[in-house]
Amino acid sequence: MIAVLVLKDGTTLQGIGFGAETTSVGEVVFNTSMMGYQEALTDPSYGGQMLVLSYPLIGNYGINKFENESSKIQPSGFIVRELSPNECHKDSISSVDKFLKDGGVPGIYGIDTRFLVQHIRDKGVMPAILATSTREIDPKSLLKKLEFDYSAIDFVSKVSTKNPLIFGKGGKKKIALIDYGVKMGIVRELVARGAQVHVLPYSASAKDIKEIAPDGIFLSNGPGDPAILTDAHKMIREIAGYKPIMGICLGHQLLAHAFGGNTFKMKFGHRGSNHAVLDLESQKISITTQNHGFAVDKVPDGFVVTKINLNDKTVEGMQNKSKQIISVQYHPEASPGPHDSRHLFDEFMKMI
Amino acid sequence: MSSQKTKSAKNLPKKVLVIGSGPIVIGQSAEFDYSGTQACRALREEGVLVVLVNSNPATIQTDSETADKVYIEPLTWEVLEKIIEREKPDAILATVGGQTGLNLASELEHKGILKKYGVKFIGTNGKAIELAESRLEFNKLMEKIGIPILPGKIVKDFNSAKNFAESSSSGYPVIIRPSFTLGGTGGGTAHNEEELRQIMELALRMSATKEALVEKSVIGWGEFEYEVLRDSNGSAIIICNMENIDPMGVHTGESIVVAPSQTLSDIDHQKLRSAALKIVDAIGIVGSCNVQFSMNQDSGEFSVIEVNPRLSRSSALASKATGYPIARVATKIALGYTLSEIENSITGTSAAFEPALDYVVVKIPRWPFDKFPKSSRIIGTQMKSTGEVMAIGRTFGEALNKALRSLEIKVPKSINPDDHLYPPTDLRIFAILEAFRSGRTVAEINKATKINPWFLARLKETTDFEKILAKENLGKEMLLKAKRLGMSDKWIAFLKNQENKNEALTELKIRGLRKSFGIIPTYKIVDSCAGEFVAKTPYFYSTYEFENEAKPLPGKKVVIVGSGPIRIGQGIEFDYCCSHAAFALREMGISSIMINNNPETVSTDFDSSSRLYFEPLTFEDVMNIIENEQISGDFEGVIVQLGGQTSISLAEPLANAGAKILGTSIDGIDIAEDRERFRALANKLGIPQPKNDVAMSESEALVAAAMIDYPVVVRPSYVIAGRAMEIVYNDEELRRYIHEAVEVSEKRPVLIDKYLDNAIECEVDAIYDGKTLFIGGIMEHIEPAGVHSGDANIVLPAMRLSEKDKKTIEDYTQKLSKSLGIIGCVNIQFVVKDTIVYILEVNPRGSRTVPFLSKAIGVPLAKLATKVMLGEKFGEKLALPTQGAGEGQQKSTHFAVKSIVFPFLKLMGTDIALGPEMRSTGETMGIGKSFEMAYYKALLAAGIKVRNQENKGAAFISLRDEDKKYAPKMAQLLQKLGFSIFGTLGTVGSVQSAIAISKIGKGHPDVIELIESGTVTLVINTPTKGGRANTDGFKMRRASIQMNIPCITNISTAFELLKALDELKTQKLDVRCFDEYG
Secondary structure, eight states, X not given: OEEEEEETXXXXXXXXXXXXXOEEEEEEEEEOOSSOHHHHHTOGGGTTEEEEEXXXXXXXXXBOSSOOSSSSOOSSEEEOSEEOSSOOOTTOOBOHHHHHHHHTOEEEESSOHHHHHHHHHHHOXXXXXXXXXXXXXXXXXXXXXXXXXXXXXXXXXXXXXXXXXXXXXXXXXXXXXXXXXXXHHHHHHHHHTTXXXXXXXXXXXXXXXXXXXXXXXXXXXOSSOGGGOXXXXXXXXXXXXXXXXXXXXXXXXXXXXXXXXXXXXXXXXXXXXXXXXXXXTTOOEEEEEEEEEXXXXXXXXXXEEEEEEXXXXXXXXXXXXXXXXXXXXXXXTOSSSOOTTTHHHHHHHHHO | OOOOOOSSOOXXXXXXXXXXXXXXXXXXXXXXXXXXXXXXXXXXXXXXXXXXXXXXXXXXXXXXXXXXXXXXXXXXXXXXXXXHHHHOOSEEEOSSSHHHHHHHHHHHHHTTHHHHTTXXXXXXXXXXXXXXXXXXXXXXXXXXXXXXXXXXXXXXXXXXXXXXXXXXXXXSSEXXXXXXXXXXXXXXXXXXXXXXXXXXXXXXXXOTTSOEEEEEOOTTSEEEEEEEEEOTTSOEEEEEEEEESSOTTXXXXXXXXXXXXXXXXXXXXHHHHHHHHHHHHHHTOOEEEEEEEEEOTTTOOEEEEEEESSOOHHHHHXXXXXXXXXXXXXXXXXXXXXXXGSBOTTTSSBSOSOOBOSSEEEEEEEOOTTTOTTSOOBOOSSOOOOEEEEEEESSHHHXXXXXXXXXXXXXOSOOOGGGTTTTTBTTHHHHHHHHHHTTOOHHHHHHHHOOOHHHHHHHHHHHHHHHHHHHSOOOHHHHHHHHHTTOOHHHXXXXXXXXXXXXXXXXXXXXXXXXXXXXXXXXXXXXXXXXXXXXXXXXXXXXXSSOOOOOOOOSEEEEEEOOOSOBTTBOHHHHHHHHHHXXXXXXXXXXXXXXXXXXXXXXXXXXXXXXXXXXXXXXXXXXXXXXXXXXXXXXXXXXXXXXXXXXXXTHHHHHHTTOOBOSSOHHHHHHHHOHHXXXXXXHHHTOOOOOEEEESSHHHHHHHHHHHOSSEEEEESSOSTTTTOXXXXXXXXXXXXXXXXXXXSTTOOEEEEEOOTTOEEEEEEEEEOSSOEEEEEEEEEEEETTSOGGGSOEEESOSSOOHHHHHHHHHHHHHHHHHHTOOEEEEEEEEEETTEEEEEEEESSOOXXXXXXXXXXXXXXXXXXXXXXXXXXXXXXXXXXSSSTTHHHXXXXXXXXXXXXXXXXXXXTOOOOOOSSXXXXXXXEEEEXXXXXXXXXXXXXXXXXXXXXXXXXXXXXXXXXXXXXXXXXXXXXXXXXXXXXXXXXXXXXXXXXXXXXXXXXXXXXXXXXXXHTTOEEEEEEOOSSSOOTXXXXXXXXXXXXXXXXXXXXXXXXXXXXXXXXXXXXXXXXXXXXXXXXX
């Protein structure tokens, strides 16, 4: 199968196709993690995006039944340098090729992914179209078909649960988790700490939450521009102060918007599992998993910055003591990535 | 390297003592020059005064530019105490000098010396080192923090080891690991009681603490390593994780290693990563640490194997693999900076991040079995390799194949896989490829080797593709696929020719075809961040893709061809020279472009040159780079003189392909290396050569030898360090040699020279600019001619040569340099017998003595040579140094001696008697006001420590017939030194007060018993001929190696040693900073 990837600026790369035979569009983003491709493929934060992995050898350990972060493949396309023809791992139940085929998502390999990563780094993230076919593909006609505006689309409504779900039944503490595209890793960490997690749709109102009578509220990660989710901003303002709140990633950005702060779209975001975050109080650093294209540039009144990114000094954590709110831009649940920050879940459990 | 940007003012030490790692030995190679040099620079950037001690002159670390005070002195605690007393440092950095540095620092602490002089540890302290290094303490700590360890027991005797091995928690096989040793020395795997007894005996003797760990064997589990940096504030990061392709049972230094790991899922990886951080935290590491794990990949169960609380071979590899300057950052941490305060000089971002790779790195060890044909090739828990190569690619196959060709070894034409799969040998990787070629399956090989099937499948991919390539038409796509799998043009030509005997494809034809398709390599940057940030590093590797990031450098530039892996005959000395070439170019304002594949060295540090290409040193790979750089800018040429035989042998093919070679012309090189042409030149110049001839066949050789008269030296033409060179005494030996040596060199005749008995050998290193000659010095060998120059103890200035001899040597050097058209370095070896100076050979390149000589006379020879190669002239732009041979050396007020170290302890079955084959791995330097002092220091630095406490020592002497006449004199000297004397009847029969001992096994006690009981502390044995493994002499020499007592095998070495010891009875060993010697 052949595959052609065409970027909005006309850059065209031809490679070998895998996964589903189809055509799809999305915003091309890159991730620098060397492992954890399965978690990335199922991370709802990648909704509407095409994922390039900078690490060239993908698929070596196959797909297993433990590392799915949601029930389906989230990115609209998968771009790698080399796809392992075989998998060697005791837990492997499928190849990446089959996983993508079953999920209806196209993939391309055999292209210069380092070039692509640097292109995006220099030019910024941009839409692209990826076609895979057993017949010929005309790159020019592909570019014409490319109509896509990432920021205009409400991905959250697409990836959020339709109905409330409960995990960790019988847990001592009750947590209402608002699902903007939650990674199962977050749910797993909370359940592991004795929480009964009520996963609610993104549209849940303050009233819906209070009906559950939770001990704490959790605002999940998710895809898209936080600025356009005005209903969520409103809900958060209403519920704040009711019970302790923790936000991760999109949840953290929504907290900023809810109280008069602001976010900006980064040139190419932070996606990987090697960024150091400095805790301003302990002056210790943690290596974190990151997956975001927007960041908080205006911290709302009443909030203090608790953590920053060492490289570009962007806000990585905020706190509002009086309202009992903590939030982080990165992913303490990891999956994939370092487990250095999982203690944050302990801190939240202590708060509630 | 950009300057350090730090936030807070620290309470920095004023003066730090840095301990180097001494001579290159198996298990401790050039990596510590690399990390030590980086550490010294990092300290000086902060304004800290650095006092450096190292006995190895062939190091950048011991250059006066690297440290404020350089001591080239033996690495013993006694010497260090003297230095501490003189220098009064307030701190010691113990973690950059390998196991040697660490052990010495521990010794200094235990003896209370650090406390006495108020010296404190910076970085990981003595307590943490103890926790990490003592098996008992470490195991206790692991149990406390809940990290699994393998069932094992610390033992101090054989019976406890046996009890453990037979207990229910273990069973045979068991692994024995002595505490506090280097490269697993003395350790091994015991499959039964007998093996256990043997290994335990050695292990306990080797361990500094006389204890060993006996551990359940998990042969076949996966082996993984994590390189950790932790600061004093408790923040820690993983620089790199690595996977050993050879599973447990093979020392990591002996394994093929890939970075990052390939077969771990994120869950597996994070489990090990978190464990590594927890361990390092519990130990209290402040700086760098290496953590090794084993993992059963069928169950997910894992255990920690060991940690190295210091910079290590693995950390050097991790540095080069990721582009992250581990030694530099570890040193800043030692000074008290936190990770968040240190800048990553590559990206300008914070040093606190974990490098992301967008390529694959493969490291392969380089073994010395070509030099030790009688040693067992089986590899295991003890290191035998001398060096390593690293290659980078975008696929595993590409990296692996590049690494394989970087090894520069000749793979036997036919390999029977079953001889190498298990137990593994150095040839296992080739055996696996061969097995796949002959139709075996991944499952079969996995069963035999336990190597993860993922790697095996990749290897099979290569051999499967070989078959397709051989048969199908060589079109653009086919060729591109081959290149992306890392296949060389030469290999492609070979495969096609093998398939179709009518084809006569050459490497050059494939190259032409490839270029006609537009298939040329693209170069990618090693940037530590997978392209996420704009990198400033000029560090590249090749691959076949879309974008070429190595835009040709602007302005004047020169390519330096490096020397590849450290091997016997071509060691760190050449890397030293290449690094100096880069430094000289920097001084001249010319960009230096380094090509090398050795991850351990200074030359491959990203800031040694203007641009580094981490590539194999073959014609194809080097020429590709030259062509890339020739696209624009002012390409001045290629330096091939300084990378040893590796680079000089590329001169001709590169020149033929149109590259400009700097310095001596190709024709000059050829005359020097071609025996016939050289003989003609020597005749023309009237320079005597020992009688010699060339033979193309056995019968020709026999005739030639008869004409020349035995004994003769025989060797193949074009050799590195006397490979397969031998002295033969009769027809029978000559015949045997011819049969064994044919394999050594393809289509090259055998050379036969008269062997001059009992002659003085000497050599010069000189630089010629086409008009003016500078001779650095005439170095005299202490051993007579016949011992390889690389294995000889060397003294400067020469002591036994007459003024007339010296003048003749200078005259010959001048004539030869002129006639050969030398521009740059030349090394000439002479032998003087009965006042006649004979020429042995001319090496038209920098030699292994260049660093030693540069240090001895205080003139940077390699730098001068580089400038000369670029057209500078002595007496014009370049000042002619005054310290050279002739008047310069008459003024010298000190002696310098170069001594050597051998790998005999690690290579069983090897005789230690010296001959014309080079076998040493490293060198030391001793400097003193008298020859005796310098010689004693050099030997002490090489580990020859004559113990004669309270005059209770005994010497055993056994001399060959020619030397027997010296026995009385030797006995007299020994007695004067307080030794009691034993010897063989033949040697000491006529010596009063000596006790004659019966032959081995013919009575009690025999010599072996005397050695093993510890009675004998010095053996002097001059063997008749090397190579016979069953003689008494051989057994005696091996026994002394096992007991770690000096065994001197050469009569000259022995006398000079005894004289030095005598001298030292009245003269105290004094230490001096290098600059204090005039």
